[in-house]
Amino acid sequence: MTTSVSAPRVNPRPKPSVGKDSPFYVSPTLDYLSRLVTRFPNLWLRLGSLESSLLAPRLSRINITQPIYICGLARSGSTLLHEILSSHSSVGTHRIKDYPFISTPYWWRTATAFNRATSLRERPHRDTMMVSSESPDAIEEMLWMAFFPQGHNPQIDNRLTARERNPKFDSYYQNHLRKLLLAEKATRYVAKANYHIARLEYLLQLFPDARFVIPVRSPISHIGSLARQHEWFSQGHRQVPQSLAVMQRSGHFEFGLDRRPIHLGNSELLQQIRRAWESGEETLGWSIYWDMVYRYLADLLDSHEGVRKASLVVRFDELCEEPQRVLKDVFEHCRLTDYLTILDKYVPTIHRPNYYESPFSPSDLAQIRNQTDQTAERWGCPKRNVDPK
Numbered sequence: 001m002t003t004s005v006s007a008p009r010v011n012p013r014p015k016p017s018v019g020k021d022s023p024f025y026v027s028p029t030l031d032y033l034s035r036l037v038t039r040f041p042n043l044w045l046r047l048g049s050l051e052s053s054l055l056a057p058r059l060s061r062i063n064i065t066q067p068i069y070i071c072g073l074a075r076s077g078s079t080l081l082h083e084i085l086s087s088h089s090s091v092g093t094h095r096i097k098d099y100p101f102i103s104t105p106y107w108w109r110t111a112t113a114f115n116r117a118t119s120l121r122e123r124p125h126r127d128t129m130m131v132s133s134e135s136p137d138a139i140e141e142m143l144w145m146a147f148f149p150q151g152h153n154p155q156i157d158n159r160l161t162a163r164e165r166n167p168k169f170d171s172y173y174q175n176h177l178r179k180l181l182l183a184e185k186a187t188r189y190v191a192k193a194n195y196h197i198a199r200l201e202y203l204l205q206l207f208p209d210a211r212f213v214i215p216v217r218s219p220i221s222h223i224g225s226l227a228r229q230h231e232w233f234s235q236g237h238r239q240v241p242q243s244l245a246v247m248q249r250s251g252h253f254e255f256g257l258d259r260r261p262i263h264l265g266n267s268e269l270l271q272q273i274r275r276a277w278e279s280g281e282e283t284l285g286w287s288i289y290w291d292m293v294y295r296y297l298a299d300l301l302d303s304h305e306g307v308r309k310a311s312l313v314v315r316f317d318e319l320c321e322e323p324q325r326v327l328k329d330v331f332e333h334c335r336l337t338d339y340l341t342i343l344d345k346y347v348p349t350i351h352r353p354n355y356y357e358s359p360f361s362p363s364d365l366a367q368i369r370n371q372t373d374q375t376a377e378r379w380g381c382p383k384r385n386v387d388p389k
Helices: 028-039 041-054 078-086 105-111 141-147 167-184 194-198 200-206 219-239 241-250 267-278 282-303 305-310 316-321 323-333 340-349 362-378
Strands: 068-070 188-192 211-216 311-315
Touching: 028 041, 028 241, 041 167, 068 078, 078 188, 078 211, 078 323, 105 167, 141 167, 141 241, 167 188, 167 200, 194 200, 194 282, 200 305, 211 305, 211 316, 211 323, 219 241, 219 282, 219 362, 267 282, 282 305, 282 362, 305 311, 311 316, 311 323, 316 323, 323 340
Parallel strands: 068 188, 068 211, 211 311
Antiparallel strands: none
């Protein structure tokens, strides 16, 4: 039986600044434009269809071959993997500069072709990752929300399988990827898409040759990171409400004031998670959530041969300890060649996170282990399941 404890102790951190110096700052122009896109979703979908129609002769010559999807809970190493794979010359992806006009990627890229990239800055997560307007971004979720508006409702099953296929979405989405590949002059597509955890079967039906990369991180360090980010983003959202709106509009509900767990078919577990969070039992809620998500994925890989063959599991601990070997496996699994220069660039920069202290008490650690050890063992997480500093 799991013992409930209070929220984890989070080491004191500076509160987000207010104004243009805030890591959560949203310019009035971006806020207005994203509000405009969100307010008239059908208009932008029609514009996307019009763009596809006018580009039809060129799109007909573009094949979507082995699209790559990075699917795991936030803070599992997915952003790093996205950045590394996106740096390959054959690969195209969505970028920060595409928000909020994701529906018309070719027109928007053409219109902004001469814009200079913004200077590098640390992203709001304060995890030492530097980004600019050219950095890869996880915003294809906006397309899924337009066709599956209940996809983030934690009160209903969020899974999409072959039974939920939407032909209108399928056609729109395939044309969208072709337009992005055309705009990026690329032959392969990659996306970081955390919520595709619940859509792997759907994607495999849509793209039988898809490649899945599933990052998994040991529960204690993973939950510690999620708890820290949730507290940090909640502070930022309170001080800069526009930043919460941007996350909602772009389809990010992983943490912050509108945190929503993914419903993977077990309503009872979802209720346990939400009750724990609502009562301030952060460690308990995150522990149940981590266990639910990765148990679901482990069961899916065991039972679905197609998903299993399409997937590569990337253990965060191994990525930090043996980046050369792990990244080589990732590129080979994704059927990407000529990647040695990419390894030379990124391997020396990869190490265990060292920018924070452990937030957990001994009772917190015992609670996490009690809740997650069985599932962690299925994923080959280190048996010590400790929280590396």
